[in-house]
Amino acid sequence: MNEKDLNTASLQLPEPTLRRLPWYLAYLSTLHNAAVEYISTTGIARALNVDPSQIAKDLSFLGIRGKTRIGYRVDELENTLRDFLGFDRRHNAIMVGAGSLGAALIADSGLQRYGLNIVAGIDINPAIVGTEISGVKIYDMAELPGIASRLDAHIGIIAVPVESAQDVADKLASAGIKAIWNFTPSRITVPDGVVIANTSIYSHLAVMYNRLASLNL
């Protein structure tokens, strides 16, 4: 990790801010593609339905300021955001569970554009172990301990059946993994010093079905 990271990305930002910054980045890329040169917080606010003062506050963490009445240079703000978020650096990750969802995530080149570099897959199914998915080799669970350090991976992604999630998380932590991205609906616990991110896509389905049912179609 270089000095730049220590000055910027190593600053712990509030989670809501971190979640909003990629929205701004996505919008700036749209503007960039449309050859727009300047954008104000009010302009971003209108496009994204976020309070302008919230946007100004979020962007202040980046140490970048817009000019009065003109706003921010689109390309400059886009580059600063992408760099700050670490999307332009490679983060090596191991995918545990190369079944349906795991294989899908390995094949999703979108994740690579956001800096996530899946270097290995792990599975317990002998029919999958030894094969490759989108150029990523699938290893047996027993090989996990050595792989993380050998491939310099700090991130472990969990896409296994829910009942194995905690066991896999324990194994990843023992293997020296520092951040776990959990795609199972299980609330896993991790040792102190290990970062956990939960993406419960099925929770979003639950909310959507409930709201849809209340429409009484």
Next chain:
Amino acid sequence: MNEKDLNTASLQLPEPTLRRLPWYLAYLSTLHNAAVEYISTTGIARALNVDPSQIAKDLSFLGIRGKTRIGYRVDELENTLRDFLGFDRRHNAIMVGAGSLGAALIADSGLQRYGLNIVAGIDINPAIVGTEISGVKIYDMAELPGIASRLDAHIGIIAVPVESAQDVADKLASAGIKAIWNFTPSRITVPDGVVIANTSIYSHLAVMYNRLASLNL
């Protein structure tokens, strides 16, 4: 929609509750597989790191009560939860964007186990249109208006490049789609009466990278 739905699922629950219910369901399935017969809110709380009184409150929406000192019957609570969440019913959906992430989601059989039935894919790439992904036919964008009603789909999933997200959302709403699941980092707006669910997997990456950087590895 039958009378049962009107009595249960049509009740609009608070979003945080709806997000937690699938966690409980996932844990109950684990217990079921392990042949456990009864579970208390304290037991669920310990396993999932959620406050026991919160769990009791969440479960009270289901109109199901545990017995003092024994708790809930695992299979009964599991079935009630699955039914209540609508995971045992089929919800027809159209996937717009059959590129990397879209194709991955079409192929993810996990979504089917949670009641999401992707009946068609839509893309603008002539190389993909007319092909099938995991048995799901991919149509041209121009065919969207007729497809939703013909295939009885009320849900539209958006997995297109960020700059097309709002345009696709508008087209889905015009085609009679009642709920939109947005996988792009764009904050799209929808007409009144259309349900929107955002799954920003890249936002989760931003949080994870930031926390990881602060560890100063």
